[in-house]
Amino acid sequence: MRVLQLLLLGGLLALITACSNTDREPEYTSEADLYEAAQAQMRRSQWETAISNLQSLEENFPFGTYAEQAQLELIYAYYRSGDADMVSATADRFIRLHPQHRNVDYAYYMKGLSSFTEGRGMFERVLPTDLTQRDPGAARDSLDHFAQLLTRFPDSIYASDAKRRMLYLRNLLARYEIHVANYYFKRGAYVAATNRGRYVLENFDTTPAVPDALAVMVQGYELLDMPELSAQMLDILKLNYPDHPALNDDGSFDFQYSSDEGDRSWLSLITFGLFDKSEPPGFDTRELYNPEYQDAPQPPSGV
Secondary structure (H helix, E strand, O other): OOHHHHHHEEEEHHHHHHHHHHOOOOOOOOHHHHHHHHHHHOOOOHHHHHHHHHHHHHHHHOOOOHHHHHHHHHHHHHHHHOHHHHHHHHHHHHHHHHOOOOOOOHHHHHHHHHHHHOOOOOOOOOOOOOOOOOOHHHHHHHHHHHHHEEEEEEOOHHHHHHHHHHHHHHHHHHHHHHHHHHHHHHOOOHHHHHHEEEEEHHHHOOOOOOHHHHHHHHHHHHHHHOOOHHHHHHHHHHHOOOOOOOOOOOOEEEOOOOOOOOOHHHHHHHOOOOOOOOOOOOOOOOOOOOOOOOOOOOOOOOO
16 A cells, blocks of 8 residues: 555656646757747747847857847847847947947847837827827937937938937927926926927927927017017017917917916916916917837848
8 A cells, every 4th residue: 555655656746747847948958949949939929038048049159150140139029028228238239249240230220219119118008198298318318329320320221210210209309398388388487488499499490399389489588578589489480380379360479378477376376387277278289199100120130
């Protein structure tokens, strides 16, 4: 009886061991095996496992046939896993190690793309979010990275996509400045509001935010008791954007924020304008957002 129990126990242990071995990732001993395994895992969107195998390939075969291609694949895997910091770090490392590589433009492109999509989590995908009112730090970084790509590799296969994304980013950043100007108007910071309008004209002069930037300056200069400058901006606004909603039928300007502080409600005063629904809206003539480009191209094949 005791012998039978030992045999049953031994069989059970063997079964558990076999199941455990089945669940483990197979061990890859050759460079080609590691690379092919990582490729298969990326096709199945198993990004963490693919990253692990690509890292192992680089560590064990740093001068092998697939080493440089694996580094490019690693950038892409980090991007798909949502790790923007590692995308940037891995891309920077590739650029430093292989500045003359024929596919180094991909590393520059992915730096811009990772910043472009940074912060766009599940919440933003489920519910509509006005990105022009969010912290523009990642957008500025993305614009800088794409500009580097176009400066260094104007004929890159990624140049066309980078230009489209840069157009979107410039529009987003310009609109952000208008939102900030509206905020300053509501709080009586007229110099700061006017400076935001001027910044748009000086740095984003081809964006759809320009008419609102002109309106900001018309109103800002008027509130700062600079009627001549206000009139100059108004002439430019009327000449180039005669249908702007801040213009009355007779061409005069509707100073929607020009009321005195004393005319504001007590709720507006004690909450700094946060909960007073009677406050006028800010300058915002957007009708359509620029399209957002989400898909990243696969790394170029062949090293």
